[in-house]
Amino acid sequence: MLANGGFFAVAALLSLVLPSPLWWATGAGALAAATADTWGTEVGTLARGLPRSIVGGRPVPAGTSGGITLAGTVASVAGAAFVAALAALAGWGGAAAVGAVVGGVGGSTADSLLGATVQARRWCDRCDRGTERDVHDCGAPTRPAGGLRWLGNDAVNALSGLAGALLGALSGTALT
Numbered sequence: 001m002l003a004n005g006g007f008f009a010v011a012a013l014l015s016l017v018l019p020s021p022l023w024w025a026t027g028a029g030a031l032a033a034a035t036a037d038t039w040g041t042e043v044g045t046l047a048r049g050l051p052r053s054i055v056g057g058r059p060v061p062a063g064t065s066g067g068i069t070l071a072g073t074v075a076s077v078a079g080a081a082f083v084a085a086l087a088a089l090a091g092w093g094g095a096a097a098v099g100a101v102v103g104g105v106g107g108s109t110a111d112s113l114l115g116a117t118v119q120a121r122r123w124c125d126r127c128d129r130g131t132e133r134d135v136h137d138c139g140a141p142t143r144p145a146g147g148l149r150w151l152g153n154d155a156v157n158a159l160s161g162l163a164g165a166l167l168g169a170l171s172g173t174a175l176t
Contacts, residue, residue, distance in 0.1 A: 003157040004034040007165040022172055024087065024096040029103020029168015030161045032083035036108035037160060039079030044072020054112040065132060065153070066116020080104025095175040099168030107164025114156045121146040 002009075011027030044051060044067070050059040051067030060067040084100035087093075123129070123145035124136035132153050136142050 003154040007161045021093050021095045024092040025099030025172020026165045026169040028087045028096040028100035030165035032080040032100040032104025033107020033161050033164025035083050036076040036079040036104035037111045040072040040076030040108055043075035044069045047071035053116050055116045065119050066112050068112055076108045095172035099172040102171040103164035103168030106167040107160045110163040111156055111160035118151055119147045119156050120149050120152050
């Protein structure tokens with residue numbers, strides 16, 4: 001939960017202590033990054049055809065970290081736009097709405113790039129399939145198969161939330 005909402009929570013608390021549109025843009029960017037990534041992943045896994053790696057474009061199995069589809073990408077942008085619309089409706093201002101779009105798309109893209117390049121990958125020998133989990137869906141323990149062993153999905157989500165927050169802050173600052 002902190003991996004997806006931690007930077008939003010920090011920005012929300014800072015906005016209470018030091019009121020500023022900067023914190024709204026930062027929080028909107030962080031929240032939009034988590035939303036964009038989630039929407040993109042959920043829709044992308046349902047898309048027809050094989051996803052392609054964001055790095056190099058080769059086909060990868062559905063559910064592979066760093067795999068993208070057109071439907072998932074459109075859903076990701078829609079998720080960021082949804083948070084931007086909510087920020088505007090909440091009266092957070094244009095800086096927060098722009099911060100949500102820029103932070104959401106940028107944070108989601110960062111998640112895919114990290115997932116494709118450095119996120120820990122594991123292998124289930126029983127199913128002969130890759131996974132992100134220590135224990136596969138079949139119940140068998142998995143073994144390391146690439147990436148940085150300590151950089152799991154939660155860490156990637158936290159880093160993409162940080163990217164979204166920073167991009168939201170930068171784009172929001174440009175408008176204030």
